[in-house]
Amino acid sequence: MTREQFVKLLAETVGLPVDGGKAYAAFTDVRPSSWSAPYIAAAVDAGVIVPAEFGGSAFLPGQVLTRAEMAVWTARALGLQPNGQARAFADPAAIRADRGRLGGGAGAASGRAGGGRGAVFPRPRPPAS
Structure with missing residues (x-):
């Protein structure tokens, strides 16, 4: 399972508010048009994912969780x-x-x-x- 897959699963499971048109600009490797962008943005907004913990601007959404x-x-x-x-x-x-x-x-x-x-x-x- 990849990071982006798990973030979607987690967001839907706990009911994070997901805005389909929103993408989080802190991660340069998460394209706004990506299916996972709104879920990653929701997780960042909720404090589930903390961009500063990634040591740069890359989330690596396709990386294995x-x-x-x-x-x-x-x-x-x-x-x-x-x-x-x-x-x-x-x-x-x-x-x-x-x-x-x-x-x-x-x-x-x-x-x-x-x-x-x-x-x-x-x-x-x-x-x-």
């Missing part, structure tokens, strides 16, 4: 916040690069991701399937 992106964007779309009951992971170094994108561990902290003692968070870079 990673599990970390899926977790982060889903947590944001659902409005998940850390609740003080975060679960500990045995491999914190493996998730260091994407930990900040989880908003302080919102997925794990909300009890919706991870496991109990000694749990291992899935590697952040493998594609989602």
Whole structure:
């Protein structure tokens, strides 16, 4: 599944307001005429996607979605916040690069991701399937 495919799925699932004529100018590789442009714009408007996190002006909509992106964007779309009951992971170094994108561990902290003692968070870079 690509980034743009998942953004459309997520936008429709959580009911993000999508303006069919709108495209987000922050990403130079998202053509305004693209089928995914309004969904990407809706996700940016809702704070699900944060352009500054992409280190430039490229979203790479056709890139394969990673599990970390899926977790982060889903947590944001659902409005998940850390609740003080975060679960500990045995491999914190493996998730260091994407930990900040989880908003302080919102997925794990909300009890919706991870496991109990000694749990291992899935590697952040493998594609989602």
